[in-house]
Amino acid sequence: MNGSWTSFGGDLHLDLTERRAAGAGLRAALEDALREAVQDGRLAAGTRLPSSRALGEDLGIARNTVVEAYGQLTAEGWLSSRQGSGTTVAQRSAPARGPRGARPGPRPPVFRHDLMSGRPDLSLFPRTAWLAAARRALATAPHEAFGYGSPLGRIELREALTHYLARVRGVRTDPDHLLICTGVSQGLGLLCAALRERGARGLAVEGYGLPPQHAVARAAGLAIRPLPLDCDGARVDRLDERSGAVLLTPAHQYPTGAVLSAERRAAAVRWARERDGYVVEDDYDGEFRFDRQPLGAMQALDPERVVYAGTAAKSLAPGLRLAWLALPDDLVEPVARLKRRADTMSPVLDQLTLAELITSGTYDRHVRRCRLHYRRRRDRLVAALAEHAPRVEVTGIAAGLHAVVQLPPGAGSEAELLARAEAAGISLSGLVWHRAEPDEESDAEPDGERAESGPALVIGYATPPEHAFPAALAALCELLRER
Numbered sequence: 001m002n003g004s005w006t007s008f009g010g011d012l013h014l015d016l017t018e019r020r021a022a023g024a025g026l027r028a029a030l031e032d033a034l035r036e037a038v039q040d041g042r043l044a045a046g047t048r049l050p051s052s053r054a055l056g057e058d059l060g061i062a063r064n065t066v067v068e069a070y071g072q073l074t075a076e077g078w079l080s081s082r083q084g085s086g087t088t089v090a091q092r093s094a095p096a097r098g099p100r101g102a103r104p105g106p107r108p109p110v111f112r113h114d115l116m117s118g119r120p121d122l123s124l125f126p127r128t129a130w131l132a133a134a135r136r137a138l139a140t141a142p143h144e145a146f147g148y149g150s151p152l153g154r155i156e157l158r159e160a161l162t163h164y165l166a167r168v169r170g171v172r173t174d175p176d177h178l179l180i181c182t183g184v185s186q187g188l189g190l191l192c193a194a195l196r197e198r199g200a201r202g203l204a205v206e207g208y209g210l211p212p213q214h215a216v217a218r219a220a221g222l223a224i225r226p227l228p229l230d231c232d233g234a235r236v237d238r239l240d241e242r243s244g245a246v247l248l249t250p251a252h253q254y255p256t257g258a259v260l261s262a263e264r265r266a267a268a269v270r271w272a273r274e275r276d277g278y279v280v281e282d283d284y285d286g287e288f289r290f291d292r293q294p295l296g297a298m299q300a301l302d303p304e305r306v307v308y309a310g311t312a313a314k315s316l317a318p319g320l321r322l323a324w325l326a327l328p329d330d331l332v333e334p335v336a337r338l339k340r341r342a343d344t345m346s347p348v349l350d351q352l353t354l355a356e357l358i359t360s361g362t363y364d365r366h367v368r369r370c371r372l373h374y375r376r377r378r379d380r381l382v383a384a385l386a387e388h389a390p391r392v393e394v395t396g397i398a399a400g401l402h403a404v405v406q407l408p409p410g411a412g413s414e415a416e417l418l419a420r421a422e423a424a425g426i427s428l429s430g431l432v433w434h435r436a437e438p439d440e441e442s443d444a445e446p447d448g449e450r451a452e453s454g455p456a457l458v459i460g461y462a463t464p465p466e467h468a469f470p471a472a473l474a475a476l477c478e479l480l481r482e483r
């Protein structure tokens with residue numbers, strides 16, 4: 001008398017046995033189970049219910065019992081039934097409460113303007129092109145593509161990326177050294193675990209970065225060792241033997257926006273060679289440099305010492321969870337083994353679709369369109385701030401999806417500004433949130449060695465869809481307007 005009914009096109013588990021055991025009649029038990037499913041949202045408003053005959057058959061009860069239960073719930077307003085269109089969940093029966101047992105938590109702040117960094121304008125996702133590429137990929141994929149495959153990922157995507165990365169970023173790799181992973185975060189976790197297996201104990205990172213990445217490294221057993229930052233990027237002269245690798249964002253330091261100088265690139269590679277260590281190059285937005293051709297990937301300096309990490313999170317969408325590592329020979333086996341252990345391999349359909357998008361040239365066209373879009377956004381941000389808050393300074397190179405805005409003396413602390421931003425309905429982050437915390441006391445730099453530049457905000461100018469950008473920019477200008 002329990003039923004998972006499927007005849008309306010979806011599954012819903014209805015438990016009548018317990019209610020029957022508690023003494024309810026069959027009709028009352030069914031009414032009660034349906035009412036509860038509507039109330040707690042498992043049956044959404046508008047859902048079409050199975051016919052009384054089909055539900056009766058699914059549950060092994062008389063059709064009439066179902067007719068009566070539907071009638072009662074219709075009279076109560078939970079369901080509505082119209083001649084010819086069957087019975088549906090009534091529109092006004094929106095769940096009165098969350099799933100059973102759920103307690104409402106504290107209300108999250110409501111943000112009208114989203115300037116949080118790290119995200120692309122999701123309205124630019126090339127839906128039509130993606131769908132067409134998915135169709136073509138599905139139509140031409142061999143049957144074997146749908147089975148268990150290499151933990152490195154689909155060969156079609158690894159081949160497409162080999163050529164694309166060589167052409168656009170100067171990466172020197174081949175399909176046997178590329179691994180497709182679920183976001184850079186997973187790739188970094190696998191790498192850190194492989195380095196830990198080889199005896200590494202620490203990961204050097206830039207003094208400001210992405211704290212969730214630091215958490216990934218810690219979870220793999222590596223201690224975080226921040227390096228000071230200046231306008232030429234990370235002070236790699238501070239690298240020592242306590243780190244097995246250094247994580248860098250050479251093309252566009254996240255979040256401060258510096259480019260790692262040529263001397264420092266060479267010095268970091270020298271350090272890796274001498275210490276049997278690695279450089280992990282996070283090229284998260286390398287395709288989005290606006291002022292001139294981006295510098296090529298650092299990986300080309302030494303593919304056996306630099307791991308290149310790229311992602312579709314900025315160029316397409318973070319929700320795809322598609323990223324790739326170009327690995328030195330030594331790391332292919334351990335990282336692939338850990339990937340297999342983690343989740344066998346990344347899902348194939350999106351890999352095939354992305355491969356198709358790249359080989360057809362559509363991906364290039366999409367990236368060019370996004371580059372122009374984000375460049376205009378940045379120009380608008382810089383112009384608006386120059387007009388309304390001339391003493392704030394936009395620092396970092398003209399690139400990427402975010403900018404750092406340094407606040408002038410007297411503008412208040414970062415925390416005060418963030419509180420005012422929240423009150424104004426603006427979602428954004430401050431520079432301090434990005435600070436890398438050392439895992440050992442001795443790692444702390446002497447005063448003044450980090451990029452201490454006073455309060456600063458990190459503005460994700462790419463984040464809002466186009467229609468929402470002017471209002472978000474106006475709200476930001478109002479927040480920073482000098483009083």
Ligand SMILES: Cc1ncc(COP(=O)(O)O)c(C=O)c1O
Binds near residue numbers: 119210254282284
């Ligand atoms: C510095 C940096 N690296 C990498 C990524 C991409 O991470 P993932 O591919 O896990 O979404 C981001 C996204 O916000 C980022 O800001």
